[in-house]
Amino acid sequence: MKKIKLDSISVGYLTETVIKNLSLEIEEGEFVGIFGPNGAGKTTLLCAINGLAIVKKGRVFIDSEELNIFSENRFRRIIGYVPQHFNVDPKLPVLAEDVVYMGCYGKIGLFKFPGKKENQLAYKISTLLEIEPLLKKPFGQLSGGERKRVLIARALMKEPEILLLDEIFAWLDIKMMEKVLIILKDIHKKKHLTTILVSHDIETVKTLCSRIIWMENGGLIFDGKKEAFLKKIEAE
Amino acid sequence: MELIGFRFFQMALISALLAGIACGIAGVWIVTMRISFIGVAISHAAFAGALLGLILGKSPVFFAFLFSFLACAVLGPLSDKGQIHPDTSIGIIFSSTLGLAFLFMGILPEAKSQALNLLWGSILTTTLKDITLLIITLILITIFTILFFKEIQSVIFNRDMAKASGISATIFFYLILFLTGMTISATLKSVGGLLVFALVVNPAASAYQITYCLKKMYILSSLFGVLSGWCGLFFSAQFNLPAGASIVIVSTFIFIFSVLFSPKRVRDVEEQKGLF
Numbered sequence: 428m429k430k431i432k433l434d435s436i437s438v439g440y441l442t443e444t445v446i447k448n449l450s451l452e453i454e455e456g457e458f459v460g461i462f463g464p465n466g467a468g469k470t471t472l473l474c475a476i477n478g479l480a481i482v483k484k485g486r487v488f489i490d491s492e493e494l495n496i497f498s499e500n501r502f503r504r505i506i507g508y509v510p511q512h513f514n515v516d517p518k519l520p521v522l523a524e525d526v527v528y529m530g531c532y533g534k535i536g537l538f539k540f541p542g543k544k545e546n547q548l549a550y551k552i553s554t555l556l557e558i559e560p561l562l563k564k565p566f567g568q569l570s571g572g573e574r575k576r577v578l579i580a581r582a583l584m585k586e587p588e589i590l591l592l593d594e595i596f597a598w599l600d601i602k603m604m605e606k607v608l609i610i611l612k613d614i615h616k617k618k619h620l621t622t623i624l625v626s627h628d629i630e631t632v633k634t635l636c637s638r639i640i641w642m643e644n645g646g647l648i649f650d651g652k653k654e655a656f657l658k659k660i661e662a663e
Numbered sequence: 664m665e666l667i668g669f670r671f672f673q674m675a676l677i678s679a680l681l682a683g684i685a686c687g688i689a690g691v692w693i694v695t696m697r698i699s700f701i702g703v704a705i706s707h708a709a710f711a712g713a714l715l716g717l718i719l720g721k722s723p724v725f726f727a728f729l730f731s732f733l734a735c736a737v738l739g740p741l742s743d744k745g746q747i748h749p750d751t752s753i754g755i756i757f758s759s760t761l762g763l764a765f766l767f768m769g770i771l772p773e774a775k776s777q778a779l780n781l782l783w784g785s786i787l788t789t790t791l792k793d794i795t796l797l798i799i800t801l802i803l804i805t806i807f808t809i810l811f812f813k814e815i816q817s818v819i820f821n822r823d824m825a826k827a828s829g830i831s832a833t834i835f836f837y838l839i840l841f842l843t844g845m846t847i848s849a850t851l852k853s854v855g856g857l858l859v860f861a862l863v864v865n866p867a868a869s870a871y872q873i874t875y876c877l878k879k880m881y882i883l884s885s886l887f888g889v890l891s892g893w894c895g896l897f898f899s900a901q902f903n904l905p906a907g908a909s910i911v912i913v914s915t916f917i918f919i920f921s922v923l924f925s926p927k928r929v930r931d932v933e934e935q936k937g938l939f
Binding site: 515 | 697811819821823824829871872875876877927
């Protein structure tokens with residue numbers, strides 16, 4: 428379970444800088460919710476932590492080691508990431524089962540293939556998320572909610588130490604949303620994972636997270652305990 | 664059928680077998696990653712390189728390799744993180760390599776027939792050296808596919824997600840481009856610079872219509888590649904047609920049939936009717 432430190436980072440893509448001069452520390456085992464309107468830079472922040480976005484200025488640390496071109500693959504193998512959007516050609520020859528296993532491919536390493544341990548883990552996670560009936564279906568033909576569950580399973584397959592969850596409740600029906608909420612709480616309690624949940628739904632953030640970060644226009648508006656956040660909202 | 668007794672025809676059949684499998688495998692990468700335009704640009708670069716080799720009196724195959732590798736080295740970053748939209752930059756590379764090819768054809772002092780052979784292909788003049796090159800290419804591409812099946816599958820699925828899993832997705836993407844360039848260069852003589860890309864795309868696109876399993880897609884694509892090569896050769900011999908063009912036409916017919924009888928298409932139609 429790792430600590431994350433962002434030191435005055437400016438993050439963006441080729442021509443655009445989304446996050447400007449942001450500093451943040453997330454302690455190991457914390458469950459942090461990032462809340463804010465569209466375009467606030469929530470997804471970009473997650474991409475900065477796993478090295479998918481370009482950190483133009485500043486530094487990202489996992490524990491005390493800097494995330495850079497030499498260390499990024501090692502860190503990505505312990506970071507479970509569930510993306511917000513995911514479009515795939517419905518005809519792509521990749522089954523949901525393949526996508527689940529892909530989660531552990533980096534961790535397994537080159538020239539090796541999933542074995543008994545990975546098979547048992549895949550079975551356990553699939554049962555937990557109720558995706559066994561979907562496993563033999565093409566991933567591109569699953570509904571939005573089904574895809575989300577498969578991608579959550581994919582992220583858990585590497586037995587991560589850090590979990591980055593981007594709008595994971597979008598597309599899920601109420602019943603499944605409640606189930607995923609319980610699973611996440613349970614995993615966090617048992618494994619003490621450092622977890623960051625991005626959502627534009629304040630209710631889910633309030634339910635799951637002990638610390639809440641409110642982002643707007645690439646900067647922090649609020650960062651503190653859930654109770655302080657609720658007081659602030661009430662005051663406003 | 665009596666042609667089978669001739670050595671030149673046997674060599675052509677072996678060449679079609681090896682080229683069909685190699686192009687079938689490379690085609691799976693090109694089709695599933697939707698980078699057909701990059702593949703066309705690589706094949707034209709290989710053709711331009713081969714012509715430069717002829718002008719300089721050096722090995723056309725070596726220069727085809729060199730040019731296709733250079734094209735990959737430029738196209739990879741452009742498709743990844745270019746300032747210009749990838750379609751635009753790849754279009755410029757594509758037209759430039761084609762322009763270079765025709766320029767080289769124009770200034771080729773002699774041996775125009777050699778240049779035309781490269782353009783249209785001359786599978787019936789396959790030499791032992793060509794076969795050796797195809798065998799080496801096929802061995803490399805097969806080993807790469809088997810050893811790195813899971814990494815290639817992740818890259819095909821989504822490059823960013825492959826990176827997020829801790830896979831060196833960019834390196835694998837470049838290796839895929841380089842091996843595609845190598846396959847195209849090795850197949851150039853058999854099918855020709857203008858048609859080689861059809862042998863890469865058509866069999867894989869046909870297999871794409873049929874299966875949801877990547878392993879099966881590799882096998883089907885290679886089978887269709889070999890079938891195109893052998894049937895094309897047969898029609899070429901039977902009706903006195905150009906071999907390269909016949910191979911590509913057969914591969915196009917296989918594609919049309921696979922679209923018409925695609926289980927995926929039937930499923931789509933049934934879904935639209937609410938039957939599935």
